Amino acid sequence: MTRTTTAARHDSGPDPIGGVAGAPPASRGTGLVERAVTGPGLESVTMSAPFTGLPTAVLPQADDALARAAFAHARTGQPSWAATSPSERERVLLRLHDLVLAHRDEGLDLVQVESGKARLDAFDEISATALVAAYYGRHSARLLATRRAPGALPLLTRATHVRRPRGVVGVISPWNYPLALTAMDVLPALAAGNTVVQKPDNQTALSALWLHEMAERAGLPRDAWQIVLGRGSAIGDAIVEESDYVCFTGSTPTGKRLASAIAGRLTGYSLELGGKNPMIVLPGADVKAAAAGAVSACFSSAGQLCVSVERIYVHDSVRERFLAAFAERTRALRLGAALDHRAGMGSLTNEDQLRAVSEHVADARANGATVVTGGRARPDVGPLFYEPTILTGVTDRCAVFADETFGPVVSVYGYTDVADAVSRANDTAFGLNASVWSRDTRLAREVALRLNAGTVNVNEGYAATFGTVGVPMGGMKDSGVGRRNGAEGLLRYTESQSVAVQHGLRLRPGRGVPPALWTAALTAGLRLLRRLPGR
Template sequence: MTSTTPASTGHDAVDPDTIGGIPDAPSSSRAGQLAARASGGKDSAPVRMLAPFTGLPITTLPQATDADARTAFDQARAAQRAWAARPASERQEVLIRLHDLVLERQDEVLDLVQVEAGKARMDAFDEVSGTALVAAYYGKHSAKLLAPKKRAGVIPVLTKVGEVRHPKGVVAIISPWNYPLALTAMDVLPALAAGNAVVQKPDNQTALSALWLHELAEEAGLPAGVWQIILGRGSEIGPALLEESDYLCFTGSTPTGKQLASQVAPRLTGYSLELGGKNPMIVLPDADIAKAAAGAVTACFSSAGQLCVSVERIYVHESVREEFTRAFVAKTAALKLGAALDYSAGMGSLTSASQLDTVSAHVEDARAAGATVLTGGRARPDLGPLFYEPTVLADVTPDAKLFAEETFGPVVSIYGYTDVTDAIERANDTRYGLNASVWSRNGRAGWEVAARLKAGTVNVNEGFAATFGSVDLPMGGMKESGVGRRNGADGLLKYTESQSIAVQRGLRLRPGKGVPPKLWVKGMTASMKALRRLPGR
C-alpha cells in the first residue's frame, strides 16, 4: 500500500543520507541493504516506496515473480527438514538471543517503523515491546508446549497413549502494513519455534521493518533459508503462497480474508485469519472519568487509529456522559501531531493516501448525516501529506457509513446509554468481534460486563494493551473478525499437526480366542462403569 507522491517537492531534493527526506532518519544505503534481503526480484519491475511523513522516496524494493515465490518455497522446504530435526530447546535459544538483539538495537527499528508507517515514536515502541515479549515467551515456553503429552488410555496400565506434535512444514504468512514489526514477530516466531520454515509476504509499504527483524534473527542463529521474505504484488505471487504452503496465516481486511479462505479450502490446508473490527468501549457509571478519558485517547488514536484493535465506538452512561465527553475532547484536542523521530508527538500520520481518503470520506459522510464534530475533523497538509486530526463525533446516526463500517483511522463516535444491558447489546450489534474495552472502578463488575461482550479480547480499564501485551493469552476475533488465534499456546500449536500414538499391552480390545462375544461385551460394560468412577476419567 503506497502513499501519495508530493505535490510540490521534487525528488532531487532528497538527502541521499536519509530515508524519505526525514532529518535524522537512517541512511538510504541501509534501506537498500535491507531491501536486498528479500527473495526474487530479477524479472519483475521494482517498486519505489514513499515516506508517509513527507511523501518522498524511502527506497526501491524488488518484486518477486511467481517463479521467484515458488523457488523460495523450494528453498524453505529444503531448509525446514534440518531445522525441524533440532531439539525444540535449541530453537528456543535462537528466540532468546533475538529478544536481546531487538532490545539492544531498538533505536534502528524505531526509526524504520516511523519512516515507513508514519507512526509516533511511542506507537513504534509498542511494536518493539510486543516483538520482545513474543520472542521471550516462545523462547521460554515453546519446548514445554511442544513436548509429548501423556494421555489417559482406554484401559489403565495396559493402554499407554501419548500425543506428539509435528510441524506443518512451510507456513505462508501474509503480513499487513500497519504493525510491520510486532505482527511479523507474533506470526513468524511461533511458526519457527514449532519447527516450520516460513515464507512471508510483508506489505511493500512497511517491508523494511520485517527485513530488519529477519536480519537480526539470522544474527541470533536462525539458519539461512528457514525464513524467506518475498516482496511482490498479490496478483503475481498470491497463487504460489496459497498453492505451495502447508498452512496460511493472514492479517488484513475481512473481504480479503474470506477470499483467501475460499481459495485455500480445496487444498484442505489449515489457516488462521485476523481480520477487521469495529471495536466498542463501554464506560460504566462508576468509572474513574479522568482515567477513562486518558485511556480512550490511547485506545482510539494509537498509530493514528490504524490498528485492528483500536476503539471506534464509545458508549458512556448518561450520568457521566457530559463529564467524560468534556474530558475526552479536551485531551484529544491537546494531542500533538508531528513527524519528528523522537517522543515529542502524541500521534503521527496516516500511512497511505487511500487511508486518508477513507477517513475523510467517513467524516464528511457522517457530517452530512447530522453528526457533530466535537474536535478534529480535518486533514493537516501543513504537517505532511497524510496527517489527519484525531476526531471525536457525536450524534452519529445509522445512516452514516462509519456507524457500522470500520474506518481504520483516528475517528471515534460517542453514544449515550442508560441501561448496561442495552449498552452491551449495542456493542455486540456488529458483524465484527475483535476487541472491546470496559471501564469501571469495580473490577468484578467490569469483568462481568466483559464476559458478555462478543469479542475475542476484552480489556478492563485499558484499551487494548493489556491483552495485546499478555502474550500467554490467545488473541483473535469472533464472528467476521477472524478465525484462529495468535499468541499463547494456541499461537504455537496451530502451526503443528497433532499425532496420537497408543501402545496396547496384554488385554486385546476384541474378544480373544474362545471367548463368547456376549460374555466379552458384558465384561467390558462392567469395566466401563467402573472406569467412569475413577478420578480423571
C-alpha cells in the same frame, strides 16, 4: 486545535531513508532489501515515507514462479529445522529478544519512517516483538512436548499425543504493525519447527526485513524464514497453493476470499480481519481515567490498529464530563513527523487511508453529525496527517456508524441502561476487541463477559490483552478465524498425532473366548475404570 511539532534535524549522514532527518542512511535500507528473495528480470516498486513523501526503498516484486521457488526451497530446508530440538529453537528466540532490545533505536526509526507512527506507538512494536520472543522462548518446548494419556486398558495401552510441525507456513502481513504482527505470526511458526515464507506489505517491508536480520543474527538459519515481496495479485495464488498453513492479517473482504481459495486444498488457516471496536463507560467510572484511556485507545498509531476503539458508549450521568475531558485531551495531542518522543500522534500511512478518513468525516457531517474536535487533514505537518477526530450525533445514515474507518476517528454515544449499551456494542458484524471502564471492576468484568469480542480490556483500551502474550488474541464473527498468541498461537502451526502401543491383552476376544463373555468382562471393566483417578 491539535498542536504540532516540527522535525528536529539530527546528523544522520547523507541521504537518510525517506528523507527523514535522523533516519538510517539509504544504504542501510538497500542492504535490508537484499535479504528478500529475488531473481533476474523482476519489476520493482518505489515506496515513500508518510512523513515526507520521499522514497524509502526500491523493492523487487516477485512473480508467481519466484514465489513458488521460495516455497520449494523452504520445503527442502524444513526437515533439518524441525530436527533442531525445541529447546534450541527456544534459545534462538531468547537471543532474538535480546537483540531486538539492544538495537531498539534503529528498529524504532525504521517503523516510524515506513508507517508514520509517533515514536511511542512505534515502541509498542518493539515491546510486543520482545514479549512474543520471550514467551515462546520460554514456553514453546513445554507446549510442544509429547503428552501421555490414559490408555484404553491401564498398564497395557500406552497412548501419547504428539505435536508435529505442519511444514511450510505462508504468512501475509499488513503495513500497520510490521514488527509486532510479524513476530506474533512468524516466531511461533518457527518455534513449532516449521519454515516460513512471509509476504510483508511493500509499505513496511524494511521493518520486517530488519527483524529477519535480527533473527539470523540470533542463530536462525536464513533459509528457515524467507521473505518475498510482491503484489497479492501476482503471488497470492502461490502462497495459497504452496503453503501447508496460511496466516493472514488484513481486511475482512480479502480474508473471506482467501478462505474460499484455501478451502479447496483442505489446509489450515488463521485470519485476523476488521473491527469496529466498542468502549463502554459505566456509571460511576473515573471520568478522567476513562478520557485518558480513550485517547490511547482511539488515536494510537493514528487509529490504524485492528483493536483501536471507534465507538464509545458513555452513561448519560457522566457523558458531558467525559466528552469535555476527552475533547480537551484530544486537542492537546501533538502531531509531529520527527524521530523523537515529542509527538503524541503520527501520520496516516498511505493516501488510501487519508481518503477513507476524510470521506467518513465528510459523510458524517453531511448526515447531521457534529465534529467536537478535529475533522480536517493537516498537510502543513505532512502529506498524510489528519487531526484526531471526535464525532457525536452519528446515526445509521452515516458510513462511520457501522463501517470500519481505520483512522483517528471515534463516535461518542450516550445511554441510560447498561443492557442497552451492551446490545448496541454487540450490534455489529465484527467482534475483535472491546473495552469497559468502571471503578467497580467486578461489574466491569461481568459486562465484559457479555460482549461478543475476542479480547476485552477492563480499564484499558487494548494494551492489556495485546501485551499479554500468554492469552490468545483474535476475533469473533467477521473479525476472523483462529487465534494468535498463547498456546493456541503456537499449536495452530502443528498437526496432532496420536500414537498408542498395545501390550499383552488384545482389544478383541482371543481365540476360544466367547464374545458374550468378553463383552460382559469388558463392561465390568468399564464400570471400574470410571472410578479410577485420572481417567
